[in-house]
Amino acid sequence: MARDYSLLGPDAKRAVESGLAAAEWYHTDLPRKEMKALMQRADQPAIRDTFILFGCMVLFAGIGIALWPSWWSAPFWLAYGVLYGSAMDSRWHECSHGTAFKTRQYNDWLYQVACFCMIRNPVSWRWSHARHHTDTIIVGRDPEIAVMRPPALFRIFLNFFGIIDAWHGWGRMLYNASGRIHPEEADYIPESEQPKAIRVARIWTAIYAATILLALVTWSLLPLMVIGLPRLYGAWHHIMTGLMQHGGLADNVTDHRLNSRTVYINPISRFIYWNMNYHVEHHMYPMVPYHRLPELHEAIKHDLPAPNPSIWAAYAEMWPVLKRQLAYEDFFLKRELPASAKPYREDFHASALGAAAE
Amino acid sequence: MAWIDACATDEIDEEDLIRFDHDGKTFAIYHAPDGAFYCTDGLCTHEKVHLEDGLVMEYEIECPKHNATFDYRTGEALRAPACVNLNTYSVKIEAGRVMIEV
Numbered sequence: 001m002a003r004d005y006s007l008l009g010p011d012a013k014r015a016v017e018s019g020l021a022a023a024e025w026y027h028t029d030l031p032r033k034e035m036k037a038l039m040q041r042a043d044q045p046a047i048r049d050t051f052i053l054f055g056c057m058v059l060f061a062g063i064g065i066a067l068w069p070s071w072w073s074a075p076f077w078l079a080y081g082v083l084y085g086s087a088m089d090s091r092w093h094e095c096s097h098g099t100a101f102k103t104r105q106y107n108d109w110l111y112q113v114a115c116f117c118m119i120r121n122p123v124s125w126r127w128s129h130a131r132h133h134t135d136t137i138i139v140g141r142d143p144e145i146a147v148m149r150p151p152a153l154f155r156i157f158l159n160f161f162g163i164i165d166a167w168h169g170w171g172r173m174l175y176n177a178s179g180r181i182h183p184e185e186a187d188y189i190p191e192s193e194q195p196k197a198i199r200v201a202r203i204w205t206a207i208y209a210a211t212i213l214l215a216l217v218t219w220s221l222l223p224l225m226v227i228g229l230p231r232l233y234g235a236w237h238h239i240m241t242g243l244m245q246h247g248g249l250a251d252n253v254t255d256h257r258l259n260s261r262t263v264y265i266n267p268i269s270r271f272i273y274w275n276m277n278y279h280v281e282h283h284m285y286p287m288v289p290y291h292r293l294p295e296l297h298e299a300i301k302h303d304l305p306a307p308n309p310s311i312w313a314a315y316a317e318m319w320p321v322l323k324r325q326l327a328y329e330d331f332f333l334k335r336e337l338p339a340s341a342k343p344y345r346e347d348f349h350a351s352a353l354g355a356a357a358e
Numbered sequence: 359m360a361w362i363d364a365c366a367t368d369e370i371d372e373e374d375l376i377r378f379d380h381d382g383k384t385f386a387i388y389h390a391p392d393g394a395f396y397c398t399d400g401l402c403t404h405e406k407v408h409l410e411d412g413l414v415m416e417y418e419i420e421c422p423k424h425n426a427t428f429d430y431r432t433g434e435a436l437r438a439p440a441c442v443n444l445n446t447y448s449v450k451i452e453a454g455r456v457m458i459e460v
């Protein structure tokens with residue numbers, strides 16, 4: 001039967017009935033003392049990273065503006081765009097967990113900025129991401145599945161330029177700004193929080209209106225190069241890293257080792273992606289801040305499938321699976337566990353694991 | 359309401375919590391950094407995940423699932439996605455034992 005990713009559709013109902021929704025997930029055993037140490041929060045690493053991030057954004061945009069409209073400004077816009085349209089994705093993510101900083105206000109502040117850049121309503125997306133953690137890659141329950149089956153490759157391609165996401169983001173912003181909450185959002189945002197979602201949408205709409213007005217008055221694209229358009233021309237990096245998270249792996253299982261991927265990546269991408277390349281680790285223990293994930297990885301890697309050694313290797317593994325899913329959507333990749341790992345619970349996942357490629 | 363003997367005071371590290379199950383209900387008992395003890399419901403009000411694997415930071419407990427936080431002294435929900443407060447229970451210490459009133 002074809003998958004229905006709607007949160008109000010038959011797969012959603014089935015997930016609840018079969019006990020897949022809000023199920024108990026597999027965790028690698030780790031002594032409480034060690035875990036507690038890894039969960040400790042700190043302000044310093046994220047303050048440093050945030051200064052670097054905003055410093056670079058001001059610098060690159062400044063040079064871009066100075067050189068505008070010459071083509072020499074293009075590389076600076078591309079660099080600025082990646083920080084705006086991709087690094088802000090990982091900041092949005094980490095702050096939505098409240099793990100970036102120790103001080104809650106700092107988290108909230110960066111979260112608001114990141115939400116604006118990514119055009120994700122801070123209220124709706126806080127809850128949608130909670131659902132992604134409760135029901136990771138459970139069809140009909142998880143609102144954040146990037147690669148559906150069969151994979152819509154053209155859609156994914158468009159998203160490398162932010163086209164679908166931004167279109168939806170702006171569309172939803174205007175929808176919310178008109179005082180309405182979409183029925184799918186109403187499925188996961190508590191009623192008491194809904195007015196907040198509407199208020200933020202109205203503020204953003206005003207900011208975009210002012211930017212567009214400035215662009216019209218000056219008859220220049222420049223204001224939009226700084227606000228809005230970088231969500232498109234800088235999106236490619238977060239799509240590239242985001243697809244690796246779960247692409248080609250199992251759905252409808254309750255073991256993150258089966259549906260998430262850890263990849264070793266270069267230091268610049270790690271800064272942009274804020275260590276979310278340790279994705280199995282993050283899902284298993286979402287309370288561990290991004291800057292401690294490498295340590296968590298060391299502590300539990302004996303129990304996880306071997307990480308992919310590079311972004312290239314992850315794509316080399318994923319691409320044939322996605323191609324195969326075009327014709328046969330139940331196909332997916334089941335990765336080997338090392339001998340030191342606790343085996344997958346085949347009994348538990350029997351129906352989902354039927355068509356795996358080892 | 360009755361006082362129940364839950365555990366010894368030295369069973370809970372400072373700035374930590376343990377789970378305590380009693381009569382079909384589950385509780386979380388906290389040892390605050392100032393040495394005091396507190397007790398709340400054991401399950402997060404967001405999606406009923408047990409708080410025992412959560413993180414105690416000063417006077418807050420953070421849920422291990424989606425990082426909602428509560429003030430465990432009052433039960434107040436401080437951070438989304440939890441919007442509903444935790445119930446709290448009175449605690450007293452008697453001869454090195456933590457007693458809770460449930």
Ligand code: FES
Pocket residue numbers: 130402403404405406407421422423424425426439440
């Ligand atoms: S279950 Fe506690 S925050 Fe969601």
